[in-house]
Amino acid sequence: MGSFDHRVAHDGIDHRILSALWACGADPRVGGAARALSRAGEHGALWLAAGLAGAAVDGARRGAWLRGTALVAGAHAVGMGVKRVVRRPRPTHVEPLVRTAGRYSFPSAHAASAAAAAVTFGALGACGTRGGRPRRGVRLLPSLAAAMCLSRLVVGVHYPSDVVAGAALGALTARFGARWMRRGTHD
Numbered sequence: 001m002g003s004f005d006h007r008v009a010h011d012g013i014d015h016r017i018l019s020a021l022w023a024c025g026a027d028p029r030v031g032g033a034a035r036a037l038s039r040a041g042e043h044g045a046l047w048l049a050a051g052l053a054g055a056a057v058d059g060a061r062r063g064a065w066l067r068g069t070a071l072v073a074g075a076h077a078v079g080m081g082v083k084r085v086v087r088r089p090r091p092t093h094v095e096p097l098v099r100t101a102g103r104y105s106f107p108s109a110h111a112a113s114a115a116a117a118a119v120t121f122g123a124l125g126a127c128g129t130r131g132g133r134p135r136r137g138v139r140l141l142p143s144l145a146a147a148m149c150l151s152r153l154v155v156g157v158h159y160p161s162d163v164v165a166g167a168a169l170g171a172l173t174a175r176f177g178a179r180w181m182r183r184g185t186h187d
Contacts, residue, residue, distance in 0.1 A: 014159040015093065021153040021160075022094040031097055033147075034154035038098045041148045044076040044113035047121075054121065061124065067181040068120040068174075075116035075173035079109035079166055094156035108158045111149045111166030112173070118145035119174035120181060 025031035040046040051069030055062045080102075088106035090096070118141050149167055152158040158166075174181075 014161050015091075017160045018091055018153055018156065018158075019094060021150065022156040025097050025154045025156070030154060034151040035098050037148050037151035038110065038155050038157075041110040041114060041151070042101065044072055044109070044117075046148070047072045047113050047117035050117060050121065054124065058124075064124055064181055064183070067177070067183070068124055071120050071174055071177040071181055072113050072116045072170075074177070075170040076109050076113040078173060079107050079112035079169055082107055082169070083109065088162070090157055091159060096157050097155040098157065100157050105158050106162045106165060107169055108149070108152050108162045108166030110152050111158075111163045112170035114145040114148040115167040115170030116174040117170075118142050119171050120177075123174075123178055123181070 025034055048069055051065055051072055055065035055069065058065055083102065083104040083106060086106045087104050090100065090103060090105040122141060149163045152163055153160060
């Protein structure tokens with residue numbers, strides 16, 4: 001496969017949306033939060049730690065938590081592999097607020113691991129109900145995953161299409177692995 005023709009992205013809505021969200025990072029609170037989220041999500045670290053914590057505290061479903069954590073790691077790895085094939089350069093029209101581990105942007109591996117974690121850990125009840133009412137986690141986990149995805153735009157290292165593709169890749173990875181992850185659990 002050849003390189004991604006990034007001229008299309010530079011002339012379109014992808015470029016304009018990124019520019020608008022990146023401008024939000026000028027607010028020190030927004031920029032600081034986006035940098036912190038981006039750092040926490042590097043190599044899926046936040047989500048891997050959350051999965052391992054779930055395995056540590058939920059002994060009855062430890063295996064499911066570990067398999068779910070493996071799915072999150074797998075989604076991140078697949079995203080990194082696709083980057084090496086597509087080879088879309090990172091945005092150059094904005095000054096990034098963080099350093100990146102690589103020079104390619106499509107898809108966002110941060111978004112892949114965040115979406116995989118939201119789907120996977122949500123299936124394990126991290127986003128369940130208590131007494132018919134949504135737990136706090138119902139809002140926290142998907143909100144944190146969405147904030148992680150948006151942070152990559154605010155820090156200026158991905159186009160919106162990179163983030164959407166990464167999130168779709170992560171969610172699909174989690175859905176395809178759901179049966180394997182829940183093997184042996186009796187919820």
